[in-house]
Amino acid sequence: MREGLYPVLIECLQVMTVLIGAPLFAGWIKALKCWSQGRSSAGLLQPFRDLSRLFIKETVLAENASWIFTATPYIVFGSAVVAGAIIPVLSVDLPLSAMADIIALVAIFAIARFFLALAGMDTGTAFGGMGSSREMMIGSLTEPAVLMSVFTVSLVSSSTSLSHMAHVLTSHTIELRPSLAFALMSFVMIALAETGRIPVDNPSTHLELTMIHEAMTLEYSGRHLALIEWANMMKLFLFAALGIACFFPWGIAGANEIWMLPAAVLLLVLKLALIGVFIVFIETMFAKMRIFRVPEFLGMSFLLATLGMISFFILES
Amino acid sequence: MSTSFAAEINSVLAALILLTSFGLLVQRRIYGLLHIFAWQGLLLSISTAIVGYTAGLHHLYISALLTLTIKVIVLPYILYLLIHRLRIHKEVEAMINIPATMLIGIILVILSYHLMSPITELSNLVTRSTLAVALATVMLGLLMMITRKKAVTQIIGFLAMENGLFFAATSATYGMPLVIELGVALDILIAAFIFGIFFFQIRTTFETLDLKAMEKLKEEE
Numbered sequence: 001m002r003e004g005l006y007p008v009l010i011e012c013l014q015v016m017t018v019l020i021g022a023p024l025f026a027g028w029i030k031a032l033k034c035w036s037q038g039r040s041s042a043g044l045l046q047p048f049r050d051l052s053r054l055f056i057k058e059t060v061l062a063e064n065a066s067w068i069f070t071a072t073p074y075i076v077f078g079s080a081v082v083a084g085a086i087i088p089v090l091s092v093d094l095p096l097s098a099m100a101d102i103i104a105l106v107a108i109f110a111i112a113r114f115f116l117a118l119a120g121m122d123t124g125t126a127f128g129g130m131g132s133s134r135e136m137m138i139g140s141l142t143e144p145a146v147l148m149s150v151f152t153v154s155l156v157s158s159s160t161s162l163s164h165m166a167h168v169l170t171s172h173t174i175e176l177r178p179s180l181a182f183a184l185m186s187f188v189m190i191a192l193a194e195t196g197r198i199p200v201d202n203p204s205t206h207l208e209l210t211m212i213h214e215a216m217t218l219e220y221s222g223r224h225l226a227l228i229e230w231a232n233m234m235k236l237f238l239f240a241a242l243g244i245a246c247f248f249p250w251g252i253a254g255a256n257e258i259w260m261l262p263a264a265v266l267l268l269v270l271k272l273a274l275i276g277v278f279i280v281f282i283e284t285m286f287a288k289m290r291i292f293r294v295p296e297f298l299g300m301s302f303l304l305a306t307l308g309m310i311s312f313f314i315l316e317s
Numbered sequence: 318m319s320t321s322f323a324a325e326i327n328s329v330l331a332a333l334i335l336l337t338s339f340g341l342l343v344q345r346r347i348y349g350l351l352h353i354f355a356w357q358g359l360l361l362s363i364s365t366a367i368v369g370y371t372a373g374l375h376h377l378y379i380s381a382l383l384t385l386t387i388k389v390i391v392l393p394y395i396l397y398l399l400i401h402r403l404r405i406h407k408e409v410e411a412m413i414n415i416p417a418t419m420l421i422g423i424i425l426v427i428l429s430y431h432l433m434s435p436i437t438e439l440s441n442l443v444t445r446s447t448l449a450v451a452l453a454t455v456m457l458g459l460l461m462m463i464t465r466k467k468a469v470t471q472i473i474g475f476l477a478m479e480n481g482l483f484f485a486a487t488s489a490t491y492g493m494p495l496v497i498e499l500g501v502a503l504d505i506l507i508a509a510f511i512f513g514i515f516f517f518q519i520r521t522t523f524e525t526l527d528l529k530a531m532e533k534l535k536e537e538e
Contacts, residue, residue: 176325178332296343299416303339306423311335314430314449315328 006258007095011085014094017265018084022230022237023047025272029236032280047233051226059222062123072119073220073227079112080234089241090264091253092163101160102150105242106143109194112231113139120216131215134291138193138200138212141298146190148305152183153246155312162242166249178315182308184247189301191239193294196232198283200294210288240275244268323371324443330364331447334484335426338457341477342418345409347400350473351393358388361480368444368487376495377487383502384483392476395509399516400469405526410466418464422457429453436489444488451488454481468519468526472512479505 027044034041061070085096086105100108113135120132154160156179157168193200201212217228245252251267253260289297337357344350362384369377399405411418429452437445458478462471483501486493493501516526523530 176329178329181329182332182336296416299419300343303343303419303423307332307335307339307426310423310426310430311328311332311450315331315446 007093010091010261011094011096013261014090015081015085017089017268018234018237018241019081019230021268021272022233023051025237025240025276026233028273028276029279032276033283036280036284051230054221054226054229055223057222059224062219065123065219068115069119069122069219070224072115072122073224073231075115076112077227077231077234079108080231080238083108083238084234084241086162087238087241088163088166088245088249088252090261090268092167093254094163097161097163102154102162102165103147103160105162106147106150109235110139110143112235116216116228119220123219125219127211127215127218131212131218134212135216138294138298141295141302142190142193145186145298145302145305146194148302148309149183149186149190150242150246152179152305152308152312155309156180156316162245166245166252167254169246169249170252170254177312179308179312180247182304182311184243186301186304186308187243187246189297189304191243192279192282193298193301195236195239197236197279199286199289199297202288210291212291237272240272241268243275244271320371320443323367324446327364327367327444328446330360330367331450331484331488334360334364334480335450335453338454338477338481339419339422341461341473342422342457343415345415347405347407347409347469348397350409350470351396351400354396354473354476355389355393357477357480358384358392361484362389364447364484365487365492368491371443372491374491377492379495380492380498380502383498387502387506388476388480391506392509395513396469396473399513403469403516403520403526405467405469409470410527412464412466418460422460425456425460426453429456440489442488442491444491447488448485451481451485454478454484457481466527466529468512468516468528471528472509476505 024044024047027047030046031041031044082096082100083105085094086100086108088094088097117132117136117139120128120135122128151160153165153169156177157165159165159168192198196203196213202210203213205211206214213232217225220228248271251264251271253264334357337353337360340353341350341357344353362381365377365381365384369375369381413421426449430449433449433452437448440448455478458474458476458481461474461477465471465474479501492498519528519531520526523533
């Protein structure tokens, strides 16, 4: 069963899960947020409606837009799909995950960010450039922290391949590991910053002075905007999946465990629902911080990740 | 409770103590500092009690209790009263900015791990791995004393250093003899009172608690 079509099928199934699950996850967070504020929500399917509306709409291009501007949505979307094929969301039995480890995954996210920042500056508007510069500042601070945090998990499982990491963590008995706790705290902070959630960026604002991600994509419309929005939802979904794979991998189906797949889907839905509650809790508790406080926030997450790594050597070896 | 499980809990507590010492470095508000200091004392006291339980040394319970009363309740309360009476400015002022202090702190932790690793090899106690954390706590307390301007925050750094020493004693040798521990606890208490008197004196002389003002005491050349 290991040979032939089975792993390819799993791979396809997983990419489909990421493509469809991402808007659902975004819809779940929005619905939860509405309920927590006492508003009635538009339902879980609202992101799909938004996306299909944007796909139908006409695409307006700026006169001076270069090929970078038109290519960026496809690059961003493509890199999100590739990342979705690498991270073990449902099963660790992924043919593509042998090609790329966690370092390559961070690089794939970096490519998407790089092109988005270029596209933000491409049309020459003031907001685009401002958003790009802010995004790059945040990116330059999150990347070392995210690497440090997943390297701690790599140390524990002695591998940088995500599938192998998840597999090793599930096959061990549960121990109290301070290093993983530190890495998890740091990962949560980074994931909030990377996906543009509230303490760092507000995803639902179009207020000129505070927006970061929205400022870069301000010039996009129609299907380009749809692709970027979809990729953005996928990024949120993928960071949640990455966190699950690194820190709570119990329930991800192992190699050759086809009977585990329904349980894996069910557990994934449960975990994502809980993560959604957590995100909404954080967004209700905290206000968006000043942009000049962001380096300190990310420095703290770097500190936590480094502490995790050090405490692995000091306390667990 | 098996020994390995106790060792695991102890290393988690050690990690949390390390986290609180970094918390002392990054906290900007002075009451927040007091809270973190009290938490550090609480973790220290739990850790001491667990070491006492696993090693079967009952005098460690007494020192855990002493830590609990003095470092979690009495000292933070005295410092709180001081801050309140002296109407100290609520923001902590640092000589070096906070991200740089954090980086120096990380370097200190790695250094103390490096320094302690040969000693850890020699020891065969359950708690030997936490020795590096204890030294790191001492060094981070020292770093806090160096980088802060105000006397009160320097005192908190000093007390954090003492916490580190206490932790080192429990993790290296299962604690000092009870007589010494009682003496140290009394010393700390007396020191807190003397600090209080000094604060008032410093303030009446210089009208500030910023120790930079003390440079005025130098003779002009």
